[in-house]
Amino acid sequence: MSSIPTGRLEDTGYRLTAPRRAVIDALARTDRPFTIEELSEQLPNIGRATVFRTIKLLHELDIVCRVPLEDGRIRYETSHSGRHHHHLICGECGSVTEFSDPALDEAIEQNASTASFELDGHSAELYGRCATCRRLP
Amino acid sequence: MSSIPTGRLEDTGYRLTAPRRAVIDALARTDRPFTIEELSEQLPNIGRATVFRTIKLLHELDIVCRVPLEDGRIRYETSHSGRHHHHLICGECGSVTEFSDPALDEAIEQNASTASFELDGHSAELYGRCATCRRLP
């Protein structure tokens, strides 16, 4: 159960309304990647469109992040670092672990630079099985 | 106008039928990433479902690859290398350039290994502006 930086909403001129607070509370109660549908089920009093809009907003503020699965489906997750990062996505239990690595970012920048490409974003997702599912210590 | 290795279809036990040939011919005529809809418009006599099925098939055979855009939409592209690679995706002209880089793959494997994660796939997409759009030599 992590805490969500609601201040960031108000700082950027958005209102912290009751429905938004309800979505944020629901997020704080989950520690696993979720779909909008799952989230929406937990919030029967909140309109589906509002859940979508709120998640979109939180995504723009880097409070939640999109997690693209291998098959193209999307889940969302509350970003723990709030900074740019990558994901280790377990295909067995569905867990998602954030990581960041300067060497990886460096390799990405190097490739862009070699191609005279002006980089303004990137994504990197790793798919496989997590340590827990492999029953490693 | 690149040539498509149609042999790979028959080698794997699939029939090289007229509709499939039509899709493949259309691909050979495009050198830009495309959506199924765009492709389907060029093939008014081919059923939409067949275009989807054929692209899915070609994707499994690594003849075309999925290109996930920054906003989550998907385009497809005929894979030039036929091997695993990453993409430089220009947000201005929409061009997609393949590249592969052992250093990048190495960094990815390193991170998986550190997390005791058993890697069985990964993706890396770079978003920005290509050299042409930047008007570089």
Add this chain to the structure above:
DNA sequence: TGATCCAATGATACGGGGTCGCAATGCGAC
């Protein structure tokens, strides 16, 4: 050459995920 059989096709309905339009609501500033 024809008969046979199964993969492939096309039409269409369906489903998941997300957005739009719009009237109603409710913050926050004055």
Add this chain to the structure above:
DNA sequence: GTCGCATTGCGACCCCGTATCATTGGATCA
């Protein structure tokens, strides 16, 4: 208080892709 505008809820809608299923047609073998 009240005014204005951001936000909400509802429902219709859209996009992309898949499932269903009757029909077609290609490869194989006699």
